[in-house]
Amino acid sequence: MNNKDKSAFIAIVGRPNVGKSSILNRLLGQKIAIVSSKPQTTRNRITGVLTEGEYQLVFFDTPGMHKPKNSLGKYMVRSVNESVGGVDCCMLVVEAGRNPSQTELNLIEKFKTMEMPAILAINKIDMLKEKDVLMKQILDYTKLYEFDAVVPVSAQDGSGMDELLDELKKQSSEGGHYFDDDTLTDQPERVITAEIIREKILRLCDKEIPHGTAVVIEKMKTRDNGILDIDAVIFCEKETHKRILIGKNGAMLKKISTFARQDIENFFGCKVFLQTWIKVKEDWRNRAQILQNFGYDEKNFD
Secondary structure, three states: OOOOOEEEEEEEEOOOOOOHHHHHHHHHOOOOOOOOOOOOOOOOOEEEEEEEOOEEEEEEEOOOOOOOOOHHHHHHHHHHHHHHOOOOEEEEEEEOOOOOOHHHHHHHHHHHHHOOOEEEEEEOHHHOOOHHHHHHHHHHHHHHOOOOEEEEOOOOOOOOHHHHHHHHHOOOEEOOOOOOOOOOEOOOHHHHHHHHHHHHHHHHOOOOOHHHOEEEEEEEEEOOOOOEEEEEEEEEOOHHHHHHHHOHHHHHHHHHHHHHHHHHHHHHOOOEEEEEEEEEOOOHHHOHHHHHHOOOOHHHOO
């Protein structure tokens, strides 16, 4: 370990669907956090690691803060609270052109209590037609908290991302790197694979069905010829949901599996043979034992 090397641990926080995962993926140059137009897609803290020269930034991509409706929701909120403690800096992601919500005000109060260094990233500036709206938004937020930096960005087209990265690097301190320099994430391969599959469900399915699903990887094994065999089970809460996920003549499940396989192959850099099944577990989001079996940390439950 070179003590001249610098590191920073950064929690990415904000409301659901403001683009936290998209910013993380853009910074890393590769997708490790799932991205969807539907809110509350990130259920676990995803650790992303970016190493550039002497700098190493370790990111926690947290679930969007929301009012929990079930045990899974409570888990997600506790996960955010846990992430904000014990980091060097928080990056608050907000949506361009929107006034501060109660969620954002609550997060800023938490920053004040902890005297937490924070960077404000105003995302989706590519969607703004009038730039004076952005200037007013910056003014409103700087009245609420003394942010170390305010950076307008677009995770969609990459605008402002270099400036954001420069500001994040300023949060690092000497003491060496905590991960090998080629590390991208500390998430197990099975977690990444399950999240890729779940992202396809979120993108392709409507309404309440996606949030009532969980994906468990039952097998990951590489053959002698280099092909990666993966067996995945998609759990849902109702028989009606199962039928929708399968689709007419299996069309929906085939589409989910095909898109997921393509992303998994890109991530692992090898051919993949993916098999998926669908099973029903009623009300699993309110059953702590099942949530633990699905990989959610038991200390975050009641």
